[in-house]
Amino acid sequence: MVPLLSIKLLDWFNLNARILPWRQNPQPYRIWIAEIMLQQTRVDTVIPYFNRWMEEFPDIRSVAQADQVDVLRVWEGLGYYARARNLHQAAQIIQEKYHGELPKKPEELRSLPGIGEYSANAIASIAFNVDLPTLDGNISRVLARLIALEAPVQDKISRQTLLNFASTLLPIGHAGEFNQALMELGALVCLPHKPHCDQCPLIENCQSFTKGVQEKIPQKLSKKNLPHITATAGVIWQNHRVLIAQRPPKGLLGGLWEFPGGKLEDGETLEDCLLRELKEELDLPVEIDKKIAVYQHTYTHFRITLHAYCCHPLTHPIPKPKIQPAFYWVATSELSQFPMGKIDRQIAQSIFKESLC
Numbered sequence: 001m002v003p004l005l006s007i008k009l010l011d012w013f014n015l016n017a018r019i020l021p022w023r024q025n026p027q028p029y030r031i032w033i034a035e036i037m038l039q040q041t042r043v044d045t046v047i048p049y050f051n052r053w054m055e056e057f058p059d060i061r062s063v064a065q066a067d068q069v070d071v072l073r074v075w076e077g078l079g080y081y082a083r084a085r086n087l088h089q090a091a092q093i094i095q096e097k098y099h100g101e102l103p104k105k106p107e108e109l110r111s112l113p114g115i116g117e118y119s120a121n122a123i124a125s126i127a128f129n130v131d132l133p134t135l136d137g138n139i140s141r142v143l144a145r146l147i148a149l150e151a152p153v154q155d156k157i158s159r160q161t162l163l164n165f166a167s168t169l170l171p172i173g174h175a176g177e178f179n180q181a182l183m184e185l186g187a188l189v190c191l192p193h194k195p196h197c198d199q200c201p202l203i204e205n206c207q208s209f210t211k212g213v214q215e216k217i218p219q220k221l222s223k224k225n226l227p228h229i230t231a232t233a234g235v236i237w238q239n240h241r242v243l244i245a246q247r248p249p250k251g252l253l254g255g256l257w258e259f260p261g262g263k264l265e266d267g268e269t270l271e272d273c274l275l276r277e278l279k280e281e282l283d284l285p286v287e288i289d290k291k292i293a294v295y296q297h298t299y300t301h302f303r304i305t306l307h308a309y310c311c312h313p314l315t316h317p318i319p320k321p322k323i324q325p326a327f328y329w330v331a332t333s334e335l336s337q338f339p340m341g342k343i344d345r346q347i348a349q350s351i352f353k354e355s356l357c
C-alpha cells in the first residue's frame with residue numbers, strides 16, 4: 001500500500017511541478033545531462049547551460065564525436081569541470097559499448113565515468129522509472145526534516161538512514177515522479193533557510209515542524225578553515241599575441257586553458273615564483289614588465305590568491321612544454337574560443353577590454 005505521505009506529495013507535485021526543459025521532453029539522454037548539470041548547481045543556473053548544450057550536442061553521438069575543448073567551452077562557467085570531461089568520456093563508452101543508447105540498469109549506469117550511486121538511481125528512476133530511491137541535497141534536507149534527524153546528512157550512517165526511509169515511502173511504479181517530487185519540494189517549499197511550512201503538503205507528517213526545529217535541521221558540518229595558496233600567472237606577449245597553455249587533462253580545471261604560472265614556494269618572491277614556473281613548465285625565460293592585478297577565488301577545497309603579471313619572452317621565444325600538453329600564441333580577440341576557469345577568464349577579459357599590457 002502506498003503511504004499517505006507519498007500520496008500527498010505526489011498530488012502536490014502534480015499541481016506544482018515547474019515546467020523545465022528536461023521535463024518537457026524527458027528523453028533518457030536529456031535526463032542524464034540534466035542530472036549531471038544539477039549536481040551542486042541550482043536549477044535556474046542550469047537551464048541556460050542545458051539549452052545551449054542541447055543546441056550544440058543534440059544526442060549522445062554528437063557528444064562522443066566532439067573535441068574535448070568544445071565540450072569544455074559549452075560547459076565553461078558551470079564549474080566542477082570533471083563533470084564535463086566525464087560526460088564526454090561516458091558518451092564515447094555508450095557509443096561503443098551500448099550502441100549509442102543510455103543503459104537502463106543502475107549497475108551499468110554506475111560503471112560510466114561521473115555517475116555514482118545516487119546519480120545512477122536518479123537517472124534510472126526518472127528516465128526509466130526503475131523503482132529506486134535517491135538522495136541529493138534537496139531530498140536529503142526534506143527527509144532529514146521529516147524525521148528530525150539529529151546528525152549531518154553527509155554522514156555515512158545518516159545517508160543510509162535517509163535512503164532506508166525513502167525506500168519505505170517509494171510508491172512502486174512511480175519512483176521517477178516521487179524522486180522528482182521530493183527534489184521539487186526541497187527547491188520550492190522546504191528551503192534551506194526559512195522553509196515555507198505553511199505551504200507544505202507534509203506539515204502533518206513532519207517531526208521537525210512538530211518540534212519547532214526545522215531551521216536547525218539538517219545539522220551543519222563543522223566548517224574547517226580552507227587552506228590558502230598564493231600563485232602567479234604570466235600574460236606573455238609577442239608580436240601582439242599572448243601565450244596560453246592547456247592544463248593537464250586530469251585534476252583541477254583539467255583540459256582548460258590558462259595563463260601559465262604556478263604556486264608560490266616557501267621563501268620565494270612572487271616574481272621568482274613566476275620565472276621558475278615558466279622555466280619549469282615551458283622552458284621559457286621571460287622578463288616581467290609589471291603586475292596587472294590580484295585575483296581571489298574559493299574552490300571546494302582551498303582558496304587562492306593569484307598575482308598576474310605582463311611579461312615578454314627573452315632569448316628563447318618558442319616554449320618547449322615540459323608539463324603542459326599544448327600552448328598557443330593567440331590574439332586577444334581569440335581568447336573567448338578557449339575554455340578557461342574563472343580567474344583566467346577574468347584575466348582574459350581584462351586584457352581584451354582594457355589593453356593592460
Ligand code: SF4
Nearest residue numbers: 190197200203206214
Ligand atoms: Fe520542510 Fe516545513 Fe514541510 Fe517539514 S513542514 S517538510 S520543515 S517545509
